[in-house]
Amino acid sequence: MITMLVIILTLVSLIDVTINSAIDNRSTDIKAEQRLRSDLLKDYISYKPPSADTTTVQIKFILKHFSFNEEDDNFEMSTWVFLEWQDSRLAWKPEDYSNIDETKIRSMFIWRPSCSFKNVDQLNDDANTEWVKPSAVCKLMSEGNVTCALQLYHQTNCEAKLNNWPYDTKNCTFIFIARRSVPIHSEQHHRVKFSFPPEKTALNSLTYGPGWDLIDYNSSITQINGTSIQFNFVFQRQALGFVTIVIIPSLATAAFTLCSVFLDFRCYIRIVMISFSLLIHFSLLEIMSVFLPFHEVATPFILLFNCASIIVTTCVILLTVTLNMLLRMQITSASKIVSFNESVLGTSLKYFIVPKWKVISTGETEYSINNAEIRINLASIVNSLFLYVFLVVYLILYCVLMPQPEGFKQ
Template sequence: MLRTTILLTFLVKYVSLECVINNRSPSTDWEEKLSKHFQCNYKENIPPSENSTTVAIKFNLKNFYFDSEEVLFTIHTLVFFSWDDPRLKWNPNDYGGVADMITHSVFMWTPFAYIHQTKDVEKWSNFKYYTSNCQVSYTGRVVCVPRVTHTTTCSSNLRNWPYDTQKCPFNFYVKSENEDKVLFTFNESRGLSAFGAEYGSGWDIIDYETGENATGETKFFLNFVVERQALGCVAMVVVPSITVAVLNVASMFLDFKNNIRFGLSIFNLFCNFCLLKNISEIIPHRGFDTPSILYFIHFSIYITACGICLMLILSSLTRKGDPPHPWIIHFNDSVLNNRIIKYFVFTKWMEPLRSSSDEADYIGKWTDFTFIVNSLMFYIILIVYLILYLVFIPKPTITY
């Protein structure tokens, strides 16, 4: 029994060894030998050259977002680093024809630790020392593509809110003790690619630029200009503001002795205050400028209040039974007898019947005067609203 057990054990071991499938390619063995060779003879803390090493760098934007306060702007990128390291050259014929290999950045010198964001945003930055896999060619060319997160502060201008834009600069520098060891360059390219990027919720990148400054503290920079996706805010604020202004102008066509005009004016005034309340709830609170739409609503409140006062004054004048002043009669005749100006005066509303012909004549002259004043105020308010629209209503940024 013991002999049978021992025989079966050796038999199972022999059969299992014969069934093992070796998936390793010959090149894998050569790459391991090459990696061990470099690890034994390579000092990863020493730069590849006694002179300055030129490192080409390019950013590939993947996505971005703002924090809840719309102050910190964060981008996630793939950063392409490429440089030449003569110490990593080899003859492919000596290693089974292997022309390139993949190795980890911890086993070689990399320029990752030399670059930093400027000090004013360093406490928020995640741009620290990082690692990644790198491709090494037999010519000594090294390419590393780490995934990195950068964060900066943005200068927000709310003047054109909700079509406001924010400028978000990323400045990078090399510490003074390392300036002679490495030189970063975009290699005559724009330095940033946003193809295939996932845009952040609520914002669009409308422009960006990159640049180098080899002589100053900032060695290279990325500047983003982002614009708010404003359709929701436009539907909640801008369109209602324009609608209230149109209703305010249209109310001038109504009889100022009619309660409908008074009720519409009060409604417009109430809507303006509701718009101010809505804006206070959705507007960003960390901008350095006042949104122009607030000026439009404030002026609209003043115009509506003046329109209510004008309506009450004109309505009281139509009830006067006293004879009007001579200059009022002269003013009425000058306007109503002019061949051109009289067509800009609205048709008079129906006048109440009076028992006395003299009283009816006085009322008629007062009515003519109040109606001319109402027509004049209509054109003044219309022109004022057009100016306010051109100056204070926000408009989307035009990009080419």
């Protein structure tokens, strides 16, 4: 019994020694870091700036998220702002603290630039929806480099360009100014100079808002009467759904109108197809009126494209009626129309007469057949001429008025 008790006590002692040894080994770095923080803050005065005259603070913006409020036409942006400066009082030798070359410390214990960034559009807004959330800790490097962060949320109105709808764009501008958030009397003669290299704007972690893509941005800093930082963002609507609803049907109806010109004007099917095409055009205009943004006054090019296509379709209807009236004309062999037909059909231009219709024989006399052939040849020439005119008009309309997406410009 005594032997068993001795063995148990021995095992408990060995386990206790092992655990204490492991804890001590694991906590060596923690103890060194605690000693480092204690030494750094021992004689540190948090309300005194690092230098007597000017402290240069480098700024880095990381855009995290953006979204549009379609009802109010507002652009909302969430941003992390990293402030980096040099404070020689917070430098140390890593070899004196277990080779620790960086640590974190609570921001309330050290000096920080006592300012935040406000959007100029919100300075005099009583219902200010902006907020700034500073980070609780800052990162220190052994060289005395300090990095703290601010989380910003801002709203602004954007300049919309609706002409290219549904690939319309919004140009959003933020102008941030550094405003002192806490008046500290000891800093009255101290100046904070902000440095903002353009490459210090990061978009790789940006979460895109629903329905929009970022296609261009630029930034700049101004040191006149204080520090102001300007961001310009250009966003483009994600238009895949509108392409299937608006763009493709618009092109299809235009092609439908052109194809109807190839049909024989003497058949009722041509006038039925043209009338159906005209009905589709008006239906498209009604559909577009549902999806068009209501906050803008600019006229989208796709709307002008469809209106121009309605005019072309109406011209095809008038052309069809005119050709049928031409078919009933009485033309003598000596008329100028016969000479005109021969001058076109007797040259290489005859290969461009598409389609070229033939006389439908109904048991009439030879004179009547010749007269009908003259009329049908004239109708073929006139129809072909207008076909090429309509084709050129549609090509111009497509190049000038058809919306096209823009790529990312950076």
